[in-house]
Amino acid sequence: MTTDVTIVVATRNRRDQLLDLLPRHTAPVIVVDNGSDDGTPAAVTAAFPGIRVVELGRNAGAGAARNVGVALAETPFVAFADDDSYWAPGSLERAGELLRRHPRTALLTGQVLVGRQERLDPVSAGMAQAPIGTAPDAPGPTVLGFLACAVVLRRAAYRQVGGFAERLGTYGEEALLAMDLAAAGWNLAYTPELVAHHLPTPSGRDPGARRRVEARNRLLTAALRRPAGVVRAVAAQAWRDPDGRAGLRDAARQAGWVLRHRRRLPADVEAALTALSRVEPAPAAPVPAGAGAPG
Incomplete structure (x- = not known):
């Protein structure tokens, strides 16, 4: 050990x-x-x-x-x-x-x-x-x-x-x-x-609720660190899905916190993130419904 x-x-x-x-x-x-x-x-x-x-x-x-x-x-x-x-x-x-x-x-x-x-x-x-x-x-x-x-x-x-x-x-x-x-x-x-x-197993958790939280967190993370164009793109993607739209509304309620803690990334880190965004993402691994992180 x-x-x-x-x-x-x-x-x-x-x-x-x-x-x-x-x-x-x-x-x-x-x-x-x-x-x-x-x-x-x-x-x-x-x-x-x-x-x-x-x-x-x-x-x-x-x-x-x-x-x-x-x-x-x-x-x-x-x-x-x-x-x-x-x-x-x-x-x-x-x-x-x-x-x-x-x-x-x-x-x-x-x-x-x-x-x-x-x-x-x-x-x-x-x-x-x-x-x-x-x-x-x-x-x-x-x-x-x-x-x-x-x-x-x-x-x-x-x-x-x-x-x-x-x-x-x-x-x-x-x-x-x-x-x-x-x-x-x-x-x-x-x-x-x-x-x-x-070793994911079915947990009985609501997949729609998870998508809502994920959409919220993607937008909050972008708003905290990324340029305005990236924030708009993240919001536009989330808007296509009902759970994503709910997540956007949740994120909007955190606007004050975001403004207090927003700081832009160094240019080299932002450039690396931009390069990563141009790579086609791999398909998600199949997991049982309701499986996921604890919490």
């Missing part, structure tokens, strides 16, 4: 799957519970007395839960896992080695294998193409986004930029953090030798 990485697991109402996967983790674990009402905290404590369990008492969102876990971690590096994911043996030890060897790298994102069939997630396949190249002092192709269940971060860099924006809650919260790390001068790299297994 590695001792310089802490795994932070955000969870909500997935007790049985969490209990099934916790034995597969190969580093100390902090479980942060987002107001579960299915007995998750007590069950984890009873089954795994060595695991620290933090009860938020409400659904604060995955980003907020991860922020709490990172604040409590005492190791230099932190890995995230969802309650339906785990890291392959050896991945976290290797991640620690790479982060020590590459001190300007804040974040490593590994490849994601989905389901029992271990299908490569299309997001991982897209990252491997390296459309914006590889920094000279980075261990892999540069990325400006990630899947939260497949990253290992330098804790100091995460805290430097403030972690996840808790207003974004769950779904799409990763994009703003990636932008802020890059804007602070850190490298973010895709390293396929690190492997995260994702």
